[in-house]
Amino acid sequence: MDDLINYLLQYGQLNQQQIQLILDNVTERHLKRDDYFSEAGRIPREIGFIRSGILRVCYFNNKGTEITRYFVDGNRLISDIHSMESKMPSTEYIQAITDCEMIIFSEETLRLLSSTILDWDRIIAKIRERAMVEKLDKIAPMLTEDATSRYLMFMEKFPDLANRVPLSYLASYLGITQSSLSRIRKQLSRQ
Template sequence: MTFIAMDNLINYLLQFGQLNQQQIDLIKSKAKVLELKKDEYFSEAGKIPKRVAFIDTGILRVCYYNSKGEEITKYFIDKHNFAVDINSFNQKIPSSEYVQAITDCSLLILSTDALTELSLTIIGWDNIISQITSKALIEKVNKLSPMLSEDATTRYQEFLDKFPTLANRIPLSYLASYLGITQSSLSRIRKNIR
């Protein structure tokens, strides 16, 4: 598992820049495996994030509580992507979001110290991270912006189109929250689509 997970991480990084074998070995030596059970948190609101996760298997969700105390799902992160509250991580300020496993997950973790060492040691590392961050932000905007203007049925249809494997793997309550509708509305929409 670990060798395949490490290879998945390296292959992901190589999409954004060149790494020689020595650099690859250094990255592999810094990454630690973390198994998260369903419903466990990778990071919590109110705490400063001190690590970044690369999802090898499973699905994480990013959520927060609004002013009424309602839990709101912002988005989901599927395997072979990084997970971190990037603003809080970079600015070293407490996060306003929770990152929670909604299935059992296998993660590769890079700590702040490990990332600093990689930045100081690998020429081009900061550029790779910058490109990954840009890609993630663009994807986040693309996931959120079309959702805001569409009706609920269209939002659900678009979710199915973009994430065909997720709909049956995440709890209805999380999906309804993400789509900005009630669970009963989502159940009705799902019945009508079938």
């Protein structure tokens, strides 16, 4: 679980006792491809640290079309934290698109760590702030660029995800149809 501890240490200091407290109170979980970590209509009660694999956050629009909002890969935390904190059912799904190994923080564990580790809330706040900046960096270009440019940006920013994400999910993320994505890929391969 060194990967989790190294991740947390990027955001704040933890002594050996605090590290042991964390390790004693988290659990490991394996998600198979297509399993859900969190589902719309339910109140999330966990935060996951992705040790390996890729998850996607998606929802269904008012026409019933599934929309991929973003992808999250290894060495990151994932949860619908807003729904978890507000105790409101989530409006989105978090689904494994590859097999995933995760470390799970339950609500009870989070409360324990918050009440026991002096800097825990500050560490989590820094992680949330960085995640928000990363989300905005991913979403902003998607609003202003054409489909080919969005695809090229995705390939540049996430080259290792491009071949591991199903085309239907990638097309949904880019806001285009799968046939449009195939056409773009074909045109680019000829250049």
